[in-house]
Amino acid sequence: MSQAADSGVFVAATLTTFIAFDYGEKRTGVAVGNRLMGTAQPQGSIQAQGDARFAPIEKVIKEWQPDAIVIGVPYHPDGAAHENTARARKFGRQLHGRFKLPVFEVDERYSTTEALSYGAKDADAASACIILEQFLRQLASPSIPS
Numbered sequence: 001m002s003q004a005a006d007s008g009v010f011v012a013a014t015l016t017t018f019i020a021f022d023y024g025e026k027r028t029g030v031a032v033g034n035r036l037m038g039t040a041q042p043q044g045s046i047q048a049q050g051d052a053r054f055a056p057i058e059k060v061i062k063e064w065q066p067d068a069i070v071i072g073v074p075y076h077p078d079g080a081a082h083e084n085t086a087r088a089r090k091f092g093r094q095l096h097g098r099f100k101l102p103v104f105e106v107d108e109r110y111s112t113t114e115a116l117s118y119g120a121k122d123a124d125a126a127s128a129c130i131i132l133e134q135f136l137r138q139l140a141s142p143s144i145p146s
Helices: 050-063 083-098 110-116 121-141
Strands: 016-021 027-032 039-046 070-075 103-107
Touching: 016 039, 016 050, 016 121, 027 121, 039 050, 039 121, 050 083, 070 083, 070 121, 083 103, 103 121, 110 121
Parallel strands: 016 070, 070 103
Antiparallel strands: 016 027, 027 039
16 A cells, blocks of 8 residues: 655556545545546445445446545544544555555545535545545646656
């Protein structure tokens, strides 16, 4: 599993289509996007827990055929990790193991708050979209190797 793009991790230019997940214990938001346009679109939320969530995730991965996965990893406002940080990172490892795609982590502090401030009907999918757009902006930054 790879770290966030802004940590200096190399993200090959051949990776163009991404699927992002905003992990939650009860709901997981989904968004898709591509590097060329630098945009993401929310795809709804998966309302499943535990291993039950992987069947709908597999369906969306087969539909979109992404080159890589992006996951939001939450931290406290001061940057410290908490129990949801560990859960999200474990989820990323599970995705990598099951689907054999590169997984990139993005600091998702405030993504849900931002989604709610825009009045999103599905805050989890909107958060996944925000996470993916942040990742895509980092890829477009000249300071990030690509």
